[in-house]
């Protein structure tokens with residue numbers, strides 16, 4: 140077990156800071172690097188989960204991938220009609236779905252236009268439906284996403300492992316992209332914070348104050364403002380970290396966890412990063428509402 144690797148990017152910064160500030164250590168009654176020691180119990184649980192489960196989860200994913208090699212979800216290439224890959228987003232609910240679906244179980248391809256709720260037989264008939272006035276009017280009620288990232292999604296190792304990780308709430312999991320570099324190597328990119336991690340380090344990032352605050356600033360500004368402080372994050376008192384954890388837990392309980400996007404290969408990432416990122420940005424995220432915004436939360440820094 141490589142404990143040093145396991146803190147990843149997260150502790151490197153704090154170590155530098157500790158050297159700069161070591162003279163003040165004796166004067167402060169807040170334990171130094173309180174965030175790191177607060178996070179330790181979760182990181183130990185994560186390390187245990189990896190040691191016990193990584194092998195089995197990888198084995199199952201390999202089986203799953205090899206039995207799912209037909210790229211049947213790419214209708215556009217199958218029928219040489221790029222419009223078939225378009226998706227629509229409901230302007231009110233934010234829900235996203237494929238604009239067209241195809242059923243070939245009766246021999247001839249039957250296409251369903253999901254906004255008109257119309258089923259036709261054959262690509263030619265569908266193409267004339269696409270140009271129709273009624274269809275265009277219906278479509279105007281939705282946001283149309285033309286460019287679907289040109290990648291086959293892969294099953295996520297992180298997503299599978301996290302199904303067994305319940306000791307800490309996780310915010311903004313949908314901002315993580317798992318790029319598969321090889322059979323046993325991935326890099327995890329947090330597109331919210333713009334940072335890269337390995338499997339050991341990603342959990343520490345997800346539960347770090349820095350990541351949680353970036354998520355809250357974006358989607359829960361009322362409570363994010365309560366946590367804005369001059370105090371560097373690693374000096375936050377444990378009760379403040381506990382409060383942040385409680386807030387994260389309540390958001391997770393209400394909205395559930397997001398899903399990790401997994402893709403194959405660094406090339407796919409380099410080609411599709413802008414499209415993937417904007418796709419993630421526009422996804423449905425947990426966000427504050429007038430009756431769910433932590434407005435009544437007392438100052439989390441006040442000494443109890």
Ligand SMILES: [Zn+2]
Nearest residue numbers: 252254255274
């Ligand atoms: Zn239609």
Ligand SMILES: [Zn+2]
Nearest residue numbers: 329331332350
């Ligand atoms: Zn992040």
